[in-house]
Amino acid sequence: MRRFQMWIKRWMVDHMDLPEDVVMDLPRITMIGQVHIYIENHKGLIKFTNNELRLALSEGEMIISGERFVIKTILPEEILLEGYIHQISYYGKNDQTI
Numbered sequence: 001m002r003r004f005q006m007w008i009k010r011w012m013v014d015h016m017d018l019p020e021d022v023v024m025d026l027p028r029i030t031m032i033g034q035v036h037i038y039i040e041n042h043k044g045l046i047k048f049t050n051n052e053l054r055l056a057l058s059e060g061e062m063i064i065s066g067e068r069f070v071i072k073t074i075l076p077e078e079i080l081l082e083g084y085i086h087q088i089s090y091y092g093k094n095d096q097t098i
Contacts, residue, residue, distance in 0.1 A: 025041065025058040025059075026041065026058075026059075027039055027040065027041045027042055027055075027057055027062065028040040028041055029088075031085070031088075034084060034085050035082060035083065035084065035085070036080065036081070036082055037064060037080075037081045037085055037088075038078070038079070038080050038081075039055060039062070039078070039079050039081075040077060040078050041057075041058075041077055041078075042055040042056065042057055042062070042077060042078075042079060043055070043056040043057055043058055043077075044056045045074070045079070046061060048069070048071065049069070050067070050068065050069055051065060051066060051067050051068075051069060052064070052065050052069075053069060053071075053079075053081055055079065057090075059092055059093055060090060060091045060092040060093050061090075061091050062088065062089065062090050062091075063087075063088075063089045063090075063091070064081065064085060064087070064088050064089075065085075065086055065087045065089075066083050066084045066085040066086040066087070067083060067084040067086070068083045068084055069081055069082070069083035070082045070083060
């Protein structure tokens with residue numbers, strides 16, 4: 001059943017010109033330099049410290065590491081993080097780094 005749902009979503013993206021991030025439930029990341037990152041379509045905050053932000057995603061989690069982090073805006077599916085960003089990592093459901 002899951003494979004069929006993914007096939008339908010992929011078909012909609014390919015044939016109906018719908019945005020892939022919306023149809024496939026993917027995060028949209030906008031980064032401005034090394035100091036701002038705006039993430040849409042996350043599933044919740046897992047952990048926040050001065051040097052790490054962990055977000056739940058529909059297919060895993062995202063870890064952002066750096067220094068002097070401040071959350072400027074947080075909404076149910078959007079977050080704006082400010083600070084010095086050193087690394088962004090994505091871990092899929094099978095704990096594989098992508």
